[in-house]
Amino acid sequence: MSENIMPLDGIRIIDFTQVMLGPCATQMLGDFGADIIKIERPGTGDLSRGFYGLQTEEALNNAVFASLNRNKRSIEIDTKSEAGHKQVLDLVKTADVVVDNFRAGVMDRLGFGYDALSKINPKVICASGTGFGSTGPYAHKGGQDVLAQAMTGVMEKTQDPSIPKSIYPTTLCDYSAGMHLVQGILAALLMRDKTGHGQKVEVSLYDSMIAMQMQEAAQWSKHREVLNWAAMPLTGVFDTSDGAIVIVGAFKANPLQDICTALEIEDLSPDYPTLETQRKHKPFLQARFSEAIAGNTSSYWLERLEAQDLLCAPVRSLGEALADPQTEINGMLQSIDHPVLGDITLAGSPVHLSKAPMIVRHLPPRLGQHTDEVLQELAMFLNNEAAE
Numbered sequence: 246m247s248e249n250i251m252p253l254d255g256i257r258i259i260d261f262t263q264v265m266l267g268p269c270a271t272q273m274l275g276d277f278g279a280d281i282i283k284i285e286r287p288g289t290g291d292l293s294r295g296f297y298g299l300q301t302e303e304a305l306n307n308a309v310f311a312s313l314n315r316n317k318r319s320i321e322i323d324t325k326s327e328a329g330h331k332q333v334l335d336l337v338k339t340a341d342v343v344v345d346n347f348r349a350g351v352m353d354r355l356g357f358g359y360d361a362l363s364k365i366n367p368k369v370i371c372a373s374g375t376g377f378g379s380t381g382p383y384a385h386k387g388g389q390d391v392l393a394q395a396m397t398g399v400m401e402k403t404q405d406p407s408i409p410k411s412i413y414p415t416t417l418c419d420y421s422a423g424m425h426l427v428q429g430i431l432a433a434l435l436m437r438d439k440t441g442h443g444q445k446v447e448v449s450l451y452d453s454m455i456a457m458q459m460q461e462a463a464q465w466s467k468h469r470e471v472l473n474w475a476a477m478p479l480t481g482v483f484d485t486s487d488g489a490i491v492i493v494g495a496f497k498a499n500p501l502q503d504i505c506t507a508l509e510i511e512d513l514s515p516d517y518p519t520l521e522t523q524r525k526h527k528p529f530l531q532a533r534f535s536e537a538i539a540g541n542t543s544s545y546w547l548e549r550l551e552a553q554d555l556l557c558a559p560v561r562s563l564g565e566a567l568a569d570p571q572t573e574i575n576g577m578l579q580s581i582d583h584p585v586l587g588d589i590t591l592a593g594s595p596v597h598l599s600k601a602p603m604i605v606r607h608l609p610p611r612l613g614q615h616t617d618e619v620l621q622e623l624a625m626f627l628n629n630e631a632a633e
């Protein structure tokens with residue numbers, strides 16, 4: 246039936262990914278309908294299965310692993326054994342894409358680099374996510390989200406000495422690099438339709454973070470300053486009498502005048518009419534806003550700010566966001582009944598295709614859950630190949 250057609254039906258992905266960068270990418274490809282075969286180390290599997298340092302079923306199937314691995318099948322293969330090595334090479338004959346996010350050089354050492362695999366299957370696309378790229382002075386380094394934040398200016402974001410350096414607490418580098426990996430793979434698949442050949446796709450945490458700061462990079466090049474929202478004079482987080490709100494004073498003719506109207510204070514805009522004067526007197530302006538906002542509740546101020554069509558929002562916890570009806574309306578709550586974890590709600594797919602809504606075809610797999618199934622399919626493929 247046409248409503249069951251998915252964009253990546255018939256695309257098979259051999260998935261060596263681990264932790265987050267790679268798994269979030271292959272999960273999205275699986276959500277689009279690709280057949281994801283996740284190759285895991287016997288006994289231990291994906292590094293994120295070892296998150297709790299325990300080998301219990303609960304630990305190996307922990308919530309973090311579950312959040313990144315739906316719509317995949319798991320097969321245990323020791324890729325360093327002779328038999329395992331051959332199984333991978335045979336699987337590659339059946340594949341469209343091979344994905345990894347090991348340290349640069351690992352796939353070549355395993356004998357699974359693009360040069361080797363394209364000899365077996367010229368149409369194969371080999372996609373890798375690394376920390377810093379596959380060549381250059383940092384290629385050998387282990388990559389991790391916080392390192393990429395540190396090395397690309399994200400921790401130094403504001404250049405404002407009053408704002409301490411801090412670790413952005415969500416894995417934003419992993420997710421953005423993972424989404425770049427998805428884009429690279431989809432582009433290579435489209436190009437393969439035109440040329441008949443595969444190619445290498447490379448992304449890194451480092452490059453993704455540089456790309457994410459494209460606006461700041463251009464400003465830095467031109468003006469040797471970094472202007473971002475945290476540094477803007479009419480933007481800030483303010484405590485109210487019962488919580489906190491954020492205001493972004495931008496995209497309006499005279500946001501300062503509108504903020505003053507909303508906050509029931511004197512119009513400060515004639516004294517501070519330009520971005521330059523507002524920046525110079527940012528501490529005064531922010532103190533004036535803070536003083537007013539402290540005197541009433543979040544909902545009181547949000548209503549008044551919205552009446553001026555100002556950009557504003559309550560500062561909330563993740564739990565509050567997940568309990569918000571908007572989250573459910575957007576399809577971002579994906580409840581599953583997991584055989585080990587029981588009931589658990591995962592984040593849904595943020596990409597909504599009107600003719601191919603995401604469905605969970607495979608629950609996050611137990612380690613090696615599909616080993617027999619995938620090897621049987623492989624044996625059938627090899628028999629057919631031998632018969633031809």
Ligand SMILES: CC(C)(COP(=O)(O)OP(=O)(O)OC[C@H]1O[C@@H](n2cnc3c(N)ncnc32)[C@H](O)[C@@H]1OP(=O)(O)O)[C@@H](O)C(=O)NCCC(=O)NCCSC(=O)C(=O)O
Nearest residue numbers: 264265266285286323324346347348375376387388389390
């Ligand atoms: C995450 C890492 C630092 C982990 O480093 P390591 O544990 O030292 O692993 P490496 O990638 O260097 O090498 C993996 C080794 O495992 C071997 N290997 C892998 N799979 C198998 C199987 N199935 N069987 C046998 N051996 C295997 C592989 O041959 C390598 O061995 P040898 O050949 O003998 O070396 C690195 O993989 C990395 O830099 N990845 C790229 C960036 C990245 O994705 N970082 C994590 C983001 S998550 C994150 O930031 C977050 O969650 O927070």
